[in-house]
Amino acid sequence: MNVFSYDFMVRALIGALVTGATAPALGTYLVQRRLALIGDGIGHIALTGVGLGLLTSTSPVLAAVVVAALGAIAVELVRERGRTSGDIALALLFYGGISGGVFLVGLSGSRTNANLMAYLFGSPLTTSVSDLVVMAVLGAVVLAITLLLRPWLFAICHDEEYARVSGLPVRLLNLTLAVTTAVTVTVAMRAVGLLLVSALMVVPVATAQQVTRGFRTTMAAAMGIGLLVAAAGIWAAGTYDTAPGATTVLVAIAGFLVVAVGVAIARAVRRTQARRQPAPDQPASAEPPDVVLTA
Amino acid sequence: MTVVEVRDAVVSYGGRPALSGVDMTVHSGHVVAVLGANGSGKSTLIRAALGLVPLARGEVRLFDTPLRRFRGWRRIGYVPQRLGAATGVPATVREVVSSGRLARRGFLRLPTSADRQAVHNALSAVDLADRAEHPVGTLSGGQQQRTLIARALAGEPELLVLDEPTAGVDADSQEAFAAALREFVVGGGTVLLVAHELGPLRPLVDRAIVVHHGRIAHDGAVPQPAGHHADPDHEHVHPHAWSDSGGWP
Numbered sequence: 001m002n003v004f005s006y007d008f009m010v011r012a013l014i015g016a017l018v019t020g021a022t023a024p025a026l027g028t029y030l031v032q033r034r035l036a037l038i039g040d041g042i043g044h045i046a047l048t049g050v051g052l053g054l055l056t057s058t059s060p061v062l063a064a065v066v067v068a069a070l071g072a073i074a075v076e077l078v079r080e081r082g083r084t085s086g087d088i089a090l091a092l093l094f095y096g097g098i099s100g101g102v103f104l105v106g107l108s109g110s111r112t113n114a115n116l117m118a119y120l121f122g123s124p125l126t127t128s129v130s131d132l133v134v135m136a137v138l139g140a141v142v143l144a145i146t147l148l149l150r151p152w153l154f155a156i157c158h159d160e161e162y163a164r165v166s167g168l169p170v171r172l173l174n175l176t177l178a179v180t181t182a183v184t185v186t187v188a189m190r191a192v193g194l195l196l197v198s199a200l201m202v203v204p205v206a207t208a209q210q211v212t213r214g215f216r217t218t219m220a221a222a223m224g225i226g227l228l229v230a231a232a233g234i235w236a237a238g239t240y241d242t243a244p245g246a247t248t249v250l251v252a253i254a255g256f257l258v259v260a261v262g263v264a265i266a267r268a269v270r271r272t273q274a275r276r277q278p279a280p281d282q283p284a285s286a287e288p289p290d291v292v293l294t295a
Numbered sequence: 296m297t298v299v300e301v302r303d304a305v306v307s308y309g310g311r312p313a314l315s316g317v318d319m320t321v322h323s324g325h326v327v328a329v330l331g332a333n334g335s336g337k338s339t340l341i342r343a344a345l346g347l348v349p350l351a352r353g354e355v356r357l358f359d360t361p362l363r364r365f366r367g368w369r370r371i372g373y374v375p376q377r378l379g380a381a382t383g384v385p386a387t388v389r390e391v392v393s394s395g396r397l398a399r400r401g402f403l404r405l406p407t408s409a410d411r412q413a414v415h416n417a418l419s420a421v422d423l424a425d426r427a428e429h430p431v432g433t434l435s436g437g438q439q440q441r442t443l444i445a446r447a448l449a450g451e452p453e454l455l456v457l458d459e460p461t462a463g464v465d466a467d468s469q470e471a472f473a474a475a476l477r478e479f480v481v482g483g484g485t486v487l488l489v490a491h492e493l494g495p496l497r498p499l500v501d502r503a504i505v506v507h508h509g510r511i512a513h514d515g516a517v518p519q520p521a522g523h524h525a526d527p528d529h530e531h532v533h534p535h536a537w538s539d540s541g542g543w544p
Contacts, residue, residue, distance in 0.1 A: 031383040148403065155394040158386060162375060165345050166398040166450070167368025205384065213430045214387035 003238035012124035012191075013234050014132055016248065018139040019191040019200060020230030024208075024222035025146040026184040027201030029177060032157040032215070038075065040198035041090060042185045045071030045097030047194055050119050051104025060119070061134050061186060068182035071097060076178040080171075122193035122245025124234060131190055138187045145180045146219075153177060154215055191230065192245040200226060203252040207259050229255055296323040297359060298454050298485045299344050304353035306336075306343050313339040315509045316353070323453075326476075326486040326499050328517065331506035337489045338376070338458055340506060344487070345373060345456060358454075369398040372447030374457040378431065378439055385430040388442050392417055392427075395446035417448035420475045437468025444475060455479060457488040461496065469495050493517070 003009050023039075030036055049067030053060030074093060078086045105116050118126065127135075146153070155163040156173045164170050188197045208221035233248025240247075299321040306314040313336045321327045331337035342348040344355055346362050355362040358370060372395070395417070396410050418424040421441035426434065431442055440460060447455055455476075461469050473495040480486060480499060493500060497517065505513035 028384055034383050036383070151394065151397060151400075152402070154386070154390065155397055158391065158394060159375070159378065161347055162373060162394070162446070163397075164347065165368060165371060165373040165456075166395070167366065168397060169402075209384055213385055213428065215384055215390050218384050 003235060006238075008125055008127070009234070009238050011127045011129065011132055012238070012244065013231060015124050015127045015135055016191045016230035016234045016244075017227055018132075018135050019188040020204075020226035020228070021223050022139045022142040022146075022184050023188050023197065023200035024204040024226035025219060026142060026180055027205045028215070028219040028222055029146070029153055029157050030181065031202060031205045031209075032154070035079075036202045037198060039181060039185060039201040040195075041075065041094040041097075042068050042072050042182055043189075043194035043197045044094040044101075046182070046185050046189065047101025047119065048097045048104065049101075050189075050194075051101040051108065054108035054115070055104050059134075061131070061189070064189060065138070065183060065186045067097075068185050069179045072178035072182040073175060076174055080174065118193070119189060120193050120195050121243065122189070122191050122196065122248075124191045124244045125238075127190055135187050135190065138183050142180055142184050142187060145176065149173070149176070150216070150219070158215075192248055196245050196249050199249040199252060200230070203249070203256055204229065207252070207256040210259050210263050225252075225255060297321070297356070298323050299487055300356040300359075301340070301344050302354050302356075304340070304343055304355070305351045306339050306348055307351055312509055314343065317506070317509070317511055319344070319504060319511070319514075321454075321485060321487050323485050324480075324483060325501045326480055327488070328493060328496070328500045328503045329487070329489045329506060330491070330493075330503055330518075331512075333491070335506045336509040337506040339509075341456055341458060341487060341489050345371070369450055370453045372450050372452030372455045374440075374443050374447045374455065374460055376458045376462065377436075378443060385432055387428050388418070388423055388431055388434070388445075389414065389427040391431050391442055392445045392449050395449035398450045413451055414449050417445040420448055420478060421445045422471045422475075435465065435468070437464040437472075440464050441468055441471060441475075444472060448475070448479065452484070454485045454487065457486070459489055459491065461494050462491060473499065 004013060027036075027039065030038055046064040046068035048071075049064035050060040052058075052067060053063030056063070071093060075090060078089045078093075101119075102116065105119075117123075152168060152173055153176075155166065155168060156170055156177070160170060163173075184201065185194065185197050188200055192200055204222040204225040205218065207225050209218045212218040212221050229252040230248055233251045234244055236242065236251065237244035237247040297320055299319065301317060301319040304314050304317045304319075305312070317336075317340060319329075319340060329337045329340055339348055343350055344357070346355065346365075357365045358367055360367070378391075393406070393410075393414050396406070396414055399413075400406060400410050415424065418427055421444050423438065423441055423445060426438065431439060434442065444457070444460065447457075460472060464472065476486065476496065476499060486499075488496070490496065500517050502515065503513065503517040504511060505518065
């Protein structure tokens with residue numbers, strides 16, 4: 001039986017695909033900057049936005065975007081100052097965010113745990129058409145920024161001091177990246193939930209960079225992997241009736257492990273071959289062998 | 296024309312003085328080396344000149360413009376000591392060198408053929424054109440350093456500022472680097488470099504500024520190495536203060 005014959009499954013799939021493309025696109029910059037877990041923190045902060053939205057009976061998604069963006073700007077300002085006490089400031093922000101969220105959701109009268117769980121761990125099967133419209137618009141914004149600004153965002157993530165001496169608007173670009181992270185978190189909230197958002201930002205990138213050589217190719221491959229695991233996750237969740245957010249993340253991690261094992265096997269095979277027949281006309285290369293997955 | 300002018304610069308890190316009232320002037324077309332031991336303040340001096348370290352007192356002018364009003368960053372090519380801690384995502388040599396072109400390329404503009412040509416020329420100048428599609432992380436230290444120099448050259452700057460460009464760099468890379476620098480100087484470029492050892496760069500340098508304990512100890516001709524340091528076979532491996540070699544008054 002085809003699970004995608006139901007309308008709600010198709011909506012879940014579309015939402016997951018939007019998430020699958022946008023989260024790794026943004027995540028590539030975060031991993032580049034060694035801030036892989038910052039998405040998790042922003043997700044914590046976004047929960048306060050959800051709580052505010054529910055309490056004031058406005059859109060939880062829009063409230064989450066606004067609060068997460070403010071939180072992301074605060075995180076960026078802490079990072080910019082680069083103090084060691086920044087760690088503590090981030091902890092206050094992140095745990096304040098998630099506690100505030102749980103507190104406000106409780107006050108809002110939607111006391112059912114189901115509602116809170118839906119935001120924390122995702123509930124793609126309840127995606128409505130209006131949810132999809134919001135996700136598509138926000139997703140388009142994220143893709144426009146991550147793809148069109150790639151050379152500039154790459155420059156600040158790769159070597160911020162150099163970017164500054166190049167005269168690039170480093171602070172503006174940093175804040176743009178921070179706010180885009182917040183928007184991405186909100187886009188992914190429906191598909192995988194605020195506590196698992198970071199996984200879709202980081203794991204596809206980690207999987208891709210095992211076999212890629214450049215930044216652009218890593219980003220493209222990570223987006224491809226993101227789309228694949230999002231679709232596979234929704235399909236598996238629908239077919240086997242498992243938690244969709246968690247299933248998607250587990251599929252992503254399984255993909256990472258498969259690629260890691262494949263790369264290790266390919267390397268071992270090459271090493272054995274090289275030992276068996278040392279090519280006389282080829283000088284020993286200092287470069288590691290190209291990794292080929294199809295061994 | 297005065298390209299870099301530092302007046303009475305004072306910099307301190309957490310209360311500890313790193314520079315105490317330093318003056319430095321670099322004129323157009325000159326090659327100036329800032330020498331000194333580790334921790335002497337030589338890197339701090341050029342970082343302050345670029346606005347990467349805030350001054351507690353004093354002033355910096357770049358191309359006759361006060362630093363805070365200076366906008367002509369495209370005229371400057373900066374080569375940091377090394378690529379910051381290995382970054383998380385692989386990047387090809389071409390991607391890194393292309394980011395040096397952004398100072399000239401308009402914001403949100405696609406690269407023109409002139410931009411691509413400049414990147415290609417910069418890669419050729421440091422003899423890395425055949426490595427353009429390799430990930431920077433797999434290159435040797437010397438090749439990574441040459442990548443950073445190519446990145447600075449890609450912007451076709453008038454002034455190159457280099458922080459310890461030859462530290463820990465193999466002999467081949469040092470030669471490739473000296474050749475690239477010579478070409479830049481012949482083309483009318485100005486160079487300000489920080490070094491512990493000049494090595495193959497020595498013939499290029501017009502003037503040396505020696506920094507010692509945050510003050511200028513010497514400003515003039517390149518000091519000749521004295522004692523066993525003058526021996527061409529001397530393996531310069533140990534860290535030492537400049538005062539140890541005693542080559543200037």
